[in-house]
Amino acid sequence: MTLFGYTLEQIYLVVLIFAGLATVLFMFFGDAVEGIGESLPIFNPSVILSFITLMSAAGFILEKLAFFPSVWNIGVAAVIGVILSALFYLFILVPLKSADVSLAYTEESLEGQLGKVIVPIPSDGFGEVVIETTSGMIAKRATGFDNEVIDYETTVLVVEVRAGTLFVKAYERKFI
Numbered sequence: 001m002t003l004f005g006y007t008l009e010q011i012y013l014v015v016l017i018f019a020g021l022a023t024v025l026f027m028f029f030g031d032a033v034e035g036i037g038e039s040l041p042i043f044n045p046s047v048i049l050s051f052i053t054l055m056s057a058a059g060f061i062l063e064k065l066a067f068f069p070s071v072w073n074i075g076v077a078a079v080i081g082v083i084l085s086a087l088f089y090l091f092i093l094v095p096l097k098s099a100d101v102s103l104a105y106t107e108e109s110l111e112g113q114l115g116k117v118i119v120p121i122p123s124d125g126f127g128e129v130v131i132e133t134t135s136g137m138i139a140k141r142a143t144g145f146d147n148e149v150i151d152y153e154t155t156v157l158v159v160e161v162r163a164g165t166l167f168v169k170a171y172e173r174k175f176i
Contacts, residue, residue: 008070012060012077019053050088055081105133107161110140114155114171117142121150121168129156129166142166 003011026045059077063070113131121127121144129142144150145159145167156168 007063008073009060009063012056012063016053016056016060019049019056023049023053044089044093046093047085047089051081051085054084105135105138107164110138110158110161110166113158115142115158115166115168117150117152117154117156117168120152123147123149126165129158129168131158140164140166142168145169 026049030045055077058080059073062068062073062077068076110131113133115129115131117127118130118139119128121129121142123144124147126141126143127150128139130137130139132138141164142156143165146169148170150156150168150170155171155173157171158166158168160167
């Protein structure tokens with residue numbers, strides 16, 4: 001079947017190439033049009049570009065294999081594009097949108113965290129504590145909050161952070 005003097009295979013291939021290029025450009029310059037898909041997720045440019053790319057790829061393959069008439073191939077390609085775009089939206093875009101933006105931490109966010117002593121803390125001295133966070137393990141200089149001695153592998157509670165130093169107390173879990 002021909003359309004505008006071109007075979008459907010040629011049209012699918014050209015659309016696939018341009019949609020692929022538009023997807024790459026959107027990856028680089030997507031922040032400029034970021035707000036477009038906020039109100040309705042169906043108008044998200046990533047979903048639209050994925051639909052066009054997947055539909056044209058499926059249409060090209062179906063036309064190349066020529067199992068069905070061209071009208072059927074367009075319909076089947078559209079259904080494949082809708083299904084795969086919906087899966088792309090549900091399983092990739094939605095989890096990425098809800099993921100943490102940053103893995104950085106502030107010193108204030110360490111207050112109230114539990115850690116483990118990896119270098120014993122002497123009285124009136126410094127040791128080292130490691131704290132497990134979502135961004136990984138953080139090792140920081142620490143001293144006792146009341147200048148107490150804290151042994152190796154003791155679980156501690158970060159009470160305060162001043163000038164990059166954690167002020168910690170030994171932590172005992174109490175069950176009631």
